[in-house]
Amino acid sequence: MSKLAVYFGTFIHSRSLTELKVLENAAVGVDKNGIIAFVEEKVDDLKAVLNKHKEFTSAPITRTKRGQFFFPGxxxxxxxxxxxxxxxxxxxxxxxxxxxxxxxxxxxxxxxxxxxxxxxxxxxxxxxxxxxxxxxxxxxxxxxxxxxxxxxxxxxxxxxxxxxxxxxxxxxxxxxxxxxxxxxxxxxxxxxxxxxxxxxxxxxxxxxxxxxxxxxxxxxxxxxxxxxxxxxxxxxxxxxxxxxxxxxxxxxxxxxxxxxxxxxxxxxxxxxxxxxxxxxxxxxxxxxxxxxxxxxxxxxxxxxxxxxxxxxxxxxxxxxxxxxxxxxxxxxxxxxxxxxxxxxxxxxxxxxxxxxxxxxxxxxxxxxxxxxxxxxxxLGLEDKVGGFEVGKSWDVQLVGLNLVPELDEDGNLEDGGDPAEFAGTPECTVDVFGQTADWADRIAKWVYTGDDRCTRQVWVGGRSVVNKD
Known part of the structure; x- marks a missing residue:
């Protein structure tokens, strides 16, 4: 049995054969059985979401960094x-x-x-x-x-x-x-x-x-x-x-x-x-x-x-x-x-x-x-795995791309953010530069140039089975 957990950030999955859906600033709650209990899109106030789902108020939160996204296993x-x-x-x-x-x-x-x-x-x-x-x-x-x-x-x-x-x-x-x-x-x-x-x-x-x-x-x-x-x-x-x-x-x-x-x-x-x-x-x-x-x-x-x-x-x-x-x-x-x-x-x-x-x-x-x-x-698992819907198992990978930051002369991000928020590390094989901001392009780069070094964490049924970070 797993523990209650909350995942926050960018989620990407297939809606149909021809459509990938990107959920940014989304929150997903996973129950003790490793099953998705809620999916909240376009979250402005995570605390308010957790108050709405009271049993998750004290659950640990895993957040995506810049260039990271959750993807179905x-x-x-x-x-x-x-x-x-x-x-x-x-x-x-x-x-x-x-x-x-x-x-x-x-x-x-x-x-x-x-x-x-x-x-x-x-x-x-x-x-x-x-x-x-x-x-x-x-x-x-x-x-x-x-x-x-x-x-x-x-x-x-x-x-x-x-x-x-x-x-x-x-x-x-x-x-x-x-x-x-x-x-x-x-x-x-x-x-x-x-x-x-x-x-x-x-x-x-x-x-x-x-x-x-x-x-x-x-x-x-x-x-x-x-x-x-x-x-x-x-x-x-x-x-x-x-x-x-x-x-x-x-x-x-x-x-x-x-x-x-x-x-x-x-x-x-x-x-x-x-x-x-x-x-x-x-x-x-x-x-x-x-x-x-x-x-x-x-x-x-x-x-x-x-x-x-x-x-x-x-x-x-x-x-x-x-x-x-x-x-x-x-x-x-x-x-x-x-x-x-x-x-x-x-x-x-x-x-x-x-x-x-x-x-x-x-x-x-x-x-x-x-x-x-x-x-x-x-495999007859379409109701159990493959996407981010309530009732599906948390069989998921956290993928990180190597966002190459544009820094000013003092080593700060041009947009004033924190360089530590970047997910990219030299281990990741997909280099993404500022002009590749569109998620469709980033996903294409991942498909064509990525490998297992991009897969940072993996869960099966809510259980953490791989953690490279």
Missing amino acids: FIDTHIHASQYPNTGIFGKSTLLDWLNTYTFPTESSFKNLKTARAIYSQVIKRTLSHGTTTATYYATIHVPATNLLSTLCQTIGQRAFIGRVCMDCLGPEYYIDESAESSLAATEETIAHIEKIDPTNELLTPIITPRFAPSCSRPLLHSLAKLSADKNLPIQTHLSENTSELELVASLFPEEESYTHVYHSHKLLTPRTVLAHAIHLSDKEIDLIKQQQSKISHCPNSNTNLTSGFCKVRKLLDKKVDVGLGTDVSGGYSPSILDAVRQALGVSRSVAFLEKSPDHALSVEEGLYLATRGGAKC
């Missing part, structure tokens, strides 16, 4: 926690070669709990330091290590969806489930662990995780779908990431019309299903995903690095398919969703060029929506 809808050691390691491989050369050997090492503890602890801390308050994690096939990941997320304080990887086909002898039955039983063990340590899913949610269709037998796919339905659990898997993968799926499931139809026929396309990548989709497949209300995690960094292709996000959005962003560590080399935003913007411009249609290009506002409210919607 990022939501990573697709990340392999176990692959974190391999970030930046690709060789010249594409998806299927990369799995055998790098991924499977690394994941198999998680049978050693010391290895699992070291890696999982670090990836949680690293993603939190980048402002990721919610992460959708793939673990490995190992039950003890997957349970450890759940325990660490709860202990450190990150909201997480955690899935034991299921794969009874197409894996090396040293790293594969023995059977569909053993895979299902092991998955049920990891679900039971989360139910024990977080029975209300306040912070942790089990997520059914067939690695991808080629790695799962038909009986396993059917049993995982039934488990999801029986326990009302979300599902995550991969879809249409790579052209060689598509050829493999077609050879393994010749009776199916498409890769997407493989999941559909096994009842794995649900409103709580997150499909990572989804690059090479036909119009019919997109329509099927929309019909089933399944979601898509766009992973631009990984798609580029593994030479998988360009996802046409605008086309998905135009068809009213819900889209979030994923880092896809370690196919993606960065654990930062801010990086995923700028990568998504760059990829969208490449698509616009190739399609000879500027409409495909995404805006900064759209990228940040995908990183927050879009991701929340993909």
Whole structure:
């Protein structure tokens, strides 16, 4: 349980796909459960606001300095926690070669709990330091290590969806489930662990995780779908990431019309299903995903690095398919969703060029929506996180930009303010000068030139989990 707290200053969040709202001189009260209790805009007299909300009159107040703003925590809808050691390691491989050369050997090492503890602890801390308050994690096939990941997320304080990887086909002898039955039983063990340590899913949610269709037998796919339905659990898997993968799926499931139809026929396309990548989709497949209300995690960094292709996000959005962003560590080399935003913007411009249609290009506002409210919607958390509204959890990052002050000959601010009020420090990577006063421009600079050094503090459910100041 948290303590009552008040936050005052500048707040920025997505109101819609295309609109960022800036609240200056605003006050937000957070209750003992880490839930936003009030939001007051355009506050002239903070004391009067606190008198209005009497239980907060003695609550500690966190204020933004010049150049700082509160922003909703990022939501990573697709990340392999176990692959974190391999970030930046690709060789010249594409998806299927990369799995055998790098991924499977690394994941198999998680049978050693010391290895699992070291890696999982670090990836949680690293993603939190980048402002990721919610992460959708793939673990490995190992039950003890997957349970450890759940325990660490709860202990450190990150909201997480955690899935034991299921794969009874197409894996090396040293790293594969023995059977569909053993895979299902092991998955049920990891679900039971989360139910024990977080029975209300306040912070942790089990997520059914067939690695991808080629790695799962038909009986396993059917049993995982039934488990999801029986326990009302979300599902995550991969879809249409790579052209060689598509050829493999077609050879393994010749009776199916498409890769997407493989999941559909096994009842794995649900409103709580997150499909990572989804690059090479036909119009019919997109329509099927929309019909089933399944979601898509766009992973631009990984798609580029593994030479998988360009996802046409605008086309998905135009068809009213819900889209979030994923880092896809370690196919993606960065654990930062801010990086995923700028990568998504760059990829969208490449698509616009190739399609000879500027409409495909995404805006900064759209990228940040995908990183927050879009991701929340993909995970069924749209009523819980993603913005500054009463009733939402205080899953928030405090971002600081390096405002470069204009000083007079005596070292004083030209406007007579106190230099100590400036948020900027040499650690922040975004230099903002006097002429960049507009918040839209500042946000653009943050998206394109910022990194984790700009994220000064992070809270999850009202609990402080990162403080760099």
